[in-house]
Amino acid sequence: MSETATLAPPSPLADRLLRMTEPATIAMAKKARELAAQGVDVINLSFGEPDFPTPQYIKDAAKKALDDGYTLYTPVAGIPELRQAICDKFRRENQLDFQPNQIVVSTGAKQALANAVLSLVNPGDEVVVFSPYWVSYSEMVKLAGGITVELLGTLENDYKVTATQLETAITERTKLIMYSSPCNPTGAVFSREELGEIAAVLARHPQVFALADEIYEYINFVGEHVSLAQFAEIAERVVTVNGFSKGYAMTGWRLGYLAARQDIAAACEKFQSQITSGTNSIAQRAGVAALQGGRASADEMVTAYRRRRDLVLEVARTIPGLQTPTPSGAFYVFPDVSAFLGRTAPDGRSIVTATDLALYLLADAHVAAVAGDAFGAPRCVRFSTAAADDKLVEAFRRIKASLGKLS
Numbered sequence: 001m002s003e004t005a006t007l008a009p010p011s012p013l014a015d016r017l018l019r020m021t022e023p024a025t026i027a028m029a030k031k032a033r034e035l036a037a038q039g040v041d042v043i044n045l046s047f048g049e050p051d052f053p054t055p056q057y058i059k060d061a062a063k064k065a066l067d068d069g070y071t072l073y074t075p076v077a078g079i080p081e082l083r084q085a086i087c088d089k090f091r092r093e094n095q096l097d098f099q100p101n102q103i104v105v106s107t108g109a110k111q112a113l114a115n116a117v118l119s120l121v122n123p124g125d126e127v128v129v130f131s132p133y134w135v136s137y138s139e140m141v142k143l144a145g146g147i148t149v150e151l152l153g154t155l156e157n158d159y160k161v162t163a164t165q166l167e168t169a170i171t172e173r174t175k176l177i178m179y180s181s182p183c184n185p186t187g188a189v190f191s192r193e194e195l196g197e198i199a200a201v202l203a204r205h206p207q208v209f210a211l212a213d214e215i216y217e218y219i220n221f222v223g224e225h226v227s228l229a230q231f232a233e234i235a236e237r238v239v240t241v242n243g244f245s246k247g248y249a250m251t252g253w254r255l256g257y258l259a260a261r262q263d264i265a266a267a268c269e270k271f272q273s274q275i276t277s278g279t280n281s282i283a284q285r286a287g288v289a290a291l292q293g294g295r296a297s298a299d300e301m302v303t304a305y306r307r308r309r310d311l312v313l314e315v316a317r318t319i320p321g322l323q324t325p326t327p328s329g330a331f332y333v334f335p336d337v338s339a340f341l342g343r344t345a346p347d348g349r350s351i352v353t354a355t356d357l358a359l360y361l362l363a364d365a366h367v368a369a370v371a372g373d374a375f376g377a378p379r380c381v382r383f384s385t386a387a388a389d390d391k392l393v394e395a396f397r398r399i400k401a402s403l404g405k406l407s
Ligand SMILES: Cc1ncc(COP(=O)(O)O)c(C=O)c1O
Pocket: 048, 107, 108, 109, 110, 111, 134, 180, 183, 184, 213, 215, 243, 244, 245, 251, 254, 255, 256
């Protein structure tokens, strides 16, 4: 046999795909489902999804949209009524002044983020990603050919990156910074003062743009939500992303949006026009109703998320070695698990990484969580608190027992 005949055929897939990874959140959810299918009582805390139904008034608006015949293509950037409702929301809740031609409605905030990254980042550009970060940021940067520069916030500062850290990370090749506040996975919320300091750094670097992911805006336990675009000196360089998935429990509807300087919004619209066109027409009509209803339905959910956070922290803080900062928003706790790395499970398996620990917790406690590696924080594990109170208490009781068995 010739030498070439023994070689595996080259993958037919494009290089960009071979460089991409599947989100760890989705991979863990899959493992949890497989175990549950075998009859195991798995408590799945790997999801980044509200466990509430979409409010009835939004569902009613969708049914009406269908009956009224809103079933055809829409303008790429979204129906005028929704873009106007988004402008009204920004003015009312964020004191931000946008015109409808600065808004692009997308298939989830995920597409809005991808639109912005792919419209702004050239191959070789550096993108400073505040870390821990949401899993898809670094993959989107990779897809654009950019270079992710991870900037890790410290546990002492609730994992929040400081302006001083940012200053040291910016080079002449930096094009963009990306962060979420409230943050997935840490639940940290930037204060006005902290964002003001970050804005001051950006003001000194006019080539740097910012992507502010505000998808968890409504799930905030400290009160004030601050948008980076509120800082006038840099507002022109901020792309603000938001959506309906978390605040209105509408993950399956796939509805998000961005607001930006008109030329950037037009670029994002152009990009989207070649990939997906306007998002679902019925979801867009429902989105108008959602925004017109304000945030009352979100406030009810937030009461539950806060109570659950407190329940979880109460148990988590009794687990020796687990260092769990208090989340100020979103629906996750993100403890540092360093104290358990390097230990051995009762069955002899070594717990070297946070992924080993997450897999051990799934096998022993039957609790699914996501290792911090995927979020740029390899010494942490993310647990969702978007589950029923009794499930959360039971999950952390089991976690405590399983961690107690490590030697
Ligand atoms: C920080 C962050 N940004 C964006 C998204 C995407 O949201 P959407 O469902 O609107 O695409 C998520 C979803 O988990 C998220 O956690």
